[in-house]
Amino acid sequence: MADFDKLMAECSAAKDAIIGWRRHLHAHPELSFEEHETVAYIRSVLEGFGCAALSMSNPVPTALVADLVGGAGAGPIIALRADIDALPLHEETDVPFKSQRANVMHACGHDTHTAMLLGAAKVLCAHAAEISGTVRFVFQHAEELPPGGAVELVKLGVMEGVKYILGMHMAPNLPAGCVSVKSGPFTSMTDSFTIWVRGRGGHASTPQLLVDPVPIAAEVVTALQTIVARKVDPKVAPVVSIPTMTTGPNESHNVIPDEVKLMGTVRSQDVGVRKAVHDSIEAVVKGITAAHGAEYKMEYLYGYDMVVNDPAVTDVVRKVARRALGSAESVIEMPHAVYGGEDFSGYLTAAPGCFLWCGCGDMSCLTGPVEGLHTCRFKVNEDALTCGSRVHTAFVYHYLMSGASS
Numbered sequence: 001m002a003d004f005d006k007l008m009a010e011c012s013a014a015k016d017a018i019i020g021w022r023r024h025l026h027a028h029p030e031l032s033f034e035e036h037e038t039v040a041y042i043r044s045v046l047e048g049f050g051c052a053a054l055s056m057s058n059p060v061p062t063a064l065v066a067d068l069v070g071g072a073g074a075g076p077i078i079a080l081r082a083d084i085d086a087l088p089l090h091e092e093t094d095v096p097f098k099s100q101r102a103n104v105m106h107a108c109g110h111d112t113h114t115a116m117l118l119g120a121a122k123v124l125c126a127h128a129a130e131i132s133g134t135v136r137f138v139f140q141h142a143e144e145l146p147p148g149g150a151v152e153l154v155k156l157g158v159m160e161g162v163k164y165i166l167g168m169h170m171a172p173n174l175p176a177g178c179v180s181v182k183s184g185p186f187t188s189m190t191d192s193f194t195i196w197v198r199g200r201g202g203h204a205s206t207p208q209l210l211v212d213p214v215p216i217a218a219e220v221v222t223a224l225q226t227i228v229a230r231k232v233d234p235k236v237a238p239v240v241s242i243p244t245m246t247t248g249p250n251e252s253h254n255v256i257p258d259e260v261k262l263m264g265t266v267r268s269q270d271v272g273v274r275k276a277v278h279d280s281i282e283a284v285v286k287g288i289t290a291a292h293g294a295e296y297k298m299e300y301l302y303g304y305d306m307v308v309n310d311p312a313v314t315d316v317v318r319k320v321a322r323r324a325l326g327s328a329e330s331v332i333e334m335p336h337a338v339y340g341g342e343d344f345s346g347y348l349t350a351a352p353g354c355f356l357w358c359g360c361g362d363m364s365c366l367t368g369p370v371e372g373l374h375t376c377r378f379k380v381n382e383d384a385l386t387c388g389s390r391v392h393t394a395f396v397y398h399y400l401m402s403g404a405s406s
Contacts, residue, residue: 002130002401004394008324010123011389017122018385021045022115023097029086029104029111032145035062038084038114042139045118051125059156062141063149067134068124070400075133076163078399080392081150081347082117083110083143092376107378109170109360114139116168116358116388123393133400136162143343146192146303150346164313165353166395167344168388172372174332174359176384179321179391181356182334183314187307188239188267189274190341195220195285196297201258210256216292217245217260220285224264227280238268238277239339267339269306305345306337310352317354320394325387340373358391360384 030038042064043056056066063084067077091098091105099105106112121137138158142149159165174180197220199211221242228240242264247257266281268274278300289296321331334357344355360380371377 001403002127002397004323004397004402007123007127007393007397008390010126011119011393012386014119014122014389015386018115018119018389019382021118022111022382022385025111025114026095026106027097027100029099029101029106031088031104032085032142032149033062035084035141039064039139042084042114042118046121049122049125051128053128054125059153059158060141060149063153064139065153065158066121066137066139068121068128068131068137069134070131071129072132075131075400077134077136077161078396079136079138079159079162079165079347079351079353080117080120080395081138081140081165081167081344082113083140083149084114085110085142085144087144087374089374089376093379095379105376107375108144108373109378109380110143112170112360112380112385112388113168116385117392119386119389120392120396123389124396127401131396131400135396135400146301146343148304148343148346150343154346154350159347159350162351164399165347165351166317166392167347167353167355168358168391169342169355170360170373170380170384171357172361172378172380174357175361176359176381177325177387178330178332178359179325179356179387180332180334180359181309181314181317181321181354182337183309183311185269185306185337186309186334186355187337187342187345188269188339189306190303191266191268191274191278191301192303193264193266193281193298193300195262195264197260197262197285197289198258198295198297199292201256204254204256207256211293212256213258213260213294214247214256216289216294217262220288221245221262223284223288224281227277227284231280232273232276236268236270236273238266238273240264240266240277240281267341269337304341304343307342307345307355308348309354310348313352313354316398317356317391317395320398321356321391324390324394356391358384358388
């Protein structure tokens with residue numbers, strides 16, 4: 001049986017390497033479905049471990065899967081997943097390794113997810129002879145852009161034979177050194193829509209001769225909020241947000257446009273509510289535009305399903321995380337599912353697993369208020385990186401190195 005404490009010590013000892021990998025990735029981000037350089041870098045790091053038991057493949061050019069086949073006998077396949085893509089944001093931090101690509105930034109922590117998984121791979125490769133079974137490291141593309149990379153990799157067979165899977169995500173609102181877990185529903189279903197309200201534009205001095213789409217679109221925005229407030233049971237109420245309203249490139253003080261575009265998102269945690277909200281949005285838009293003599297077009301995209309953590313696997317994660325992080329207080333119970341989305345849900349259609357939050361915040365890494373995910377000022381306390389590697393490694397230890405393969 002492998003020495004658990006030794007594995008954890010090796011994860012801690014790899015801190016400088018993990019930080020170095022993360023900083024390189026942070027400085028060289030790539031958008032969804034464009035992660036060619038990122039995959040090449042990950043491959044080069046894995047090859048540098050010099051592990052004969054590690055084999056690599058590219059199910060698609062922008063993703064990498066590495067199998068570590070243990071030398072201690074037969075056993076299950078345990079998968080560990082990290083997403084690798086970045087966001088279309090211009091970075092506004094002051095870190096010396098800030099993004100070198102204009103309008104592309106690792107503002108959701110995928111650089112850290114990747115580095116933490118590389119840290120676990122480094123430690124586990126050194127102990128391949130003590131593993132009974134296979135560790136599958138999944139470096140996944142395109143988490144940020146539906147339909148996402150997870151479903152694509154599942155269709156290509158990446159989850160074939162996998163018994164359990166673990167994934168994690170940085171959480172700037174939690175201190176470094178802790179994780180947060182929850183059995184059952186963990187994230188929400190995330191859908192998006194675009195609505196075009198089309199009227200008849202012209203000079204702003206003669207609105208009576210026109211069909212002004214701006215107040216019509218504004219009425220649509222206001223009315224859509226009644227879906228949440230008045231048409232859905234509060235116990236399963238969704239979130240409907242419309243962050244974008246545009247009138248096209250010809251902005252003017254005295255020209256009424258022909259068209260207004262609205263872009264929004266729906267977050268729900270009930271399948272029936274998900275469909276009802278879709279139908280209600282269209283009914284509201286259709287009624288308002290017809291009442292004003294305008295027209296509309298709507299596109300609605302069903303995005304990621306809910307991440308639903310398997311209770312038994314989550315119990316294992318609680319147990320190994322407490323041991324890996326040194327205390328029961330290091331594992332925080334998440335009170336309810338969040339309204340964020342995650343395509344990790346795609347893997348859970350193929351095998352049971354667990355997704356967790358990994359705390360990455362505290363004032364030692366920040367110079368002001370805590371900046372959230374998907375912001376151009378997002379920062380990470382790099383002390384969190386070895387925590388993620390320890391939890392990944394401890395998960396594998398439980399199933400493949402301690403004799404507890406069930």
